[in-house]
Amino acid sequence: MKKTYVRVAVYFSAWMLLILITGVWGWISSMNQMMGTDHQPLNSSLVPVEVEPPPYNPNKPTVAVLLGSDSTEVIDFLAPYELFSATKHFNVFAVAPDRRITTLTGGLDVIPHYSFEELDELLGNSPDVVVIPAIFYMDHQGYEAVDDYIKKHSNNDTMILTICTGAENLAHTGLLDGKTATTHWGDMGRLEKKYPEVKWIHDQRFVAAGNIVSSAGLTSGIDATLYAISQLAGEPIAERTARSIHYPNFHYVKDPSMERYHFDLRDAVFILNHAFVWKKQNEGVLLYDGMQETALASVFDTFSAMGTSKTFTISKTISPVKTKHGLYLIPRYQNKNAPNIDRLIVTGTNPSMDLAKYIKEWRVKDKDTEMVYMHAMEPGRFVLEAPIEDLARQTNIPTAVFAAKRLEYRADALQLEGDSYPTGVIVLPVMMGFLSLVMVIWMDRRFLKKENRRAKKSIT
Template sequence: MKKVLLRLAVYLLSLVVFVGGLGFLGYSHTQKEFYNALREEAVPSLEGVTIPPHDPAKPTVAVVLGDSSITTEDFDFLIPYTLLSMTEAYNVYAVAPDKDLKALSGGLDVVPHYTYAELDALLGKDPDVIVVPFMPIIAEATYAPTREWIQKHANSDTTFLSICGGSGNLADAGLLKGKSAASHWQAIPSLRVFYPDTTWVEDVRYVHEGNTLTSSGQTAGIDAVLHLISQQVGEPTAASIAKQISYPNYEFVANPKVEPFVLDYKFSTYILNSTFRWQKKQMGVLLYDGMEELALSSIFDSYADTGTTRVRTISRTMTPLTTKHHLNIVARHTIENAPQLDKMIIPGGDAPSLAHDDIKFWNEKGKADVTLLIHADSPNRYVFEAPLEDLAKQEDLLTARHGVKRLEYRFDNIKLEGSALPLMTYAHLLLTLALAFFTAFFIDRKFIAKKSICCLHKRTL
């Protein structure tokens, strides 16, 4: 009986060491590639960076960037920045503790327009709207200036808009005590533990209570921003912007009530991909002047946070580029020094004209198995649809379906075609299980079974 228990312990321990250990290392590495994708390349000169002109007659929106030791979630930052800029009714600025280059999740680098102190000096009052994206609170000392700046302006005159997990940052600053709030469905269980003095709501796309407006996950942030625009600028403007971006869920702006998402088998696919997908697709995204911020966000959120794909930013030069709405971005690789890629994505419906010379140079010097102008063939589609469809073809249906759910996309306009299962991920998992089994089997035969045979032989003698 003792030997049976010993064998069982050996096999269980081997399973824990190999599956648990390798799984932990794989998951940690995957999360770091997306949520801690800080720049390791040399920072180029940031001289000549432009700042949108300030109009004192317009209300001012400050879209927060975290400090340089963390990433700011790219969707949470880019979507409100873009939609509020499209109204032309606001001054919209990217603000941060300092003017150093800041990383968005997945590896997109942004140059802040102003520091917190500079914006305060420019306005001489509180910003009218402060947008708070998700920023992981890893180091208290470096995050403290962001928390303190949010708290400094916590009054009824400023509207605080959080996107997705950004509601956790608002709760951390004490702005959601005694209030109801929304967040990404995957984050709500932990938020209830850390911030029990907030009522976390799962069955709405956004919650507007007093001067706080919190959205649930990803695309629900669009509903929250359009709701704010409808309230402050006018519903016709909100409807016009929804039409311009071909947004298919505009009905949620007026009625945010939905059936809540729950954890299911699709989430296990995300975990397994993040844990056991060791060979990730190497993808580039071409940056160019005048590009659409929403199109850019669609690449990072559709591919980079699936556990299957590493995304790298590439441009003709390392000088800062200016997007359609005056955001300054910097690539991490030039076309000539970019690594070999499995795929190069060129986002934006206007890419063939806006990036004509860049595309030509890429075709001459770039190194990729496939180059895809992902929005060019259907410039009037909602920008997240084509990338999610391509993800299904590149990977599998389970991975793409979780991507749709993670983005909280609630429209049936996406046609997913591809392999049914993430076969490479399952192969790596089976290989790990086999390694654990054969290691335990070797220990069993070498030490436990051999000792049993020796003992039996001695009793026979």
């Protein structure tokens, strides 16, 4: 009987072992793609990084949107940047430890307008607002400069606005000790253990505590940013800004209460996608002058973040691309050296007509590439809705549902059509487990035959 139990335990362990090994390998690879760290580093010597920042008006409040040296969350950075800029009430600058090209999640490369030191020299004092997105790799060498900058400009005259797990970056400095704050629902438990001195709030889109405003997950940062705009420039300007991007949830600015999200069994699709979708769809994202920042972020934070796609930035030339509000992006690829892609995505509700010639050239180069105008077909909708609905069609509805949940996007306007179950992503681990089990049974039987032969010989 004991041998039977041991054999069952061995079979079960072997069945799980191959699934775990391959799943962990897939997870790590997919996470690197999501963070944008799997891309070949850009050769800065080939890219003109001296770009002209937006004009500085000393009569306007200044907003510094922080970047890390390694990787920064894409929508956490781009959405506040666009919203503050769209008001025309603020100077808005992307600032980082130095002027080197830095990467947003999904592989979108950005040139900071100023280094921390350069912005301090320009202003002569602290910015009026410091926006802290989720900046990763806090243990890496070079992050110390981010820590020091936040501490240096933490006086009561500066509003500090954290987006998503940017609250962890602020908590890392000790400046949240004894204060109320919130963060992404999926990271709340971890941060409660790591920073027990902070009074974490679970059921609000954002929390205002003195000069600190912290937001919950990702799109909650839109609410927190609009709240900050309402406090600094007036509610009518905040409401007008929300309408300009067709954001449907301005009511959260007045009342940030919400129902708390929790992990449940359906969310396992996120883990399965990252662990076992090894052949990902290649999405080319076209960069062009004048593109909308949040529309661009919506594609990167929907597709690459869910583990089903890889995103590649493509443009006509290697030169920096200037967004609608003066941010400079660097494309990874051009027409001549672009990898094989399944789709070429054009973001924005009103893409430039100058793109027509380039897109025609692309069609000649690769007739099999599908052209997707992600937002232009329904320009009156908020830009996050089309990518989530497209994700449902490309993958399955559970993946799209979790994408909205991860992004903290709460809206009734989503119309999800696609496979009801993530059948495809379950097949691979089941096959791996079956193969592992067959191999163990075969080895076990060979071992038993040898054991039986030895027993017969010993008897004779």
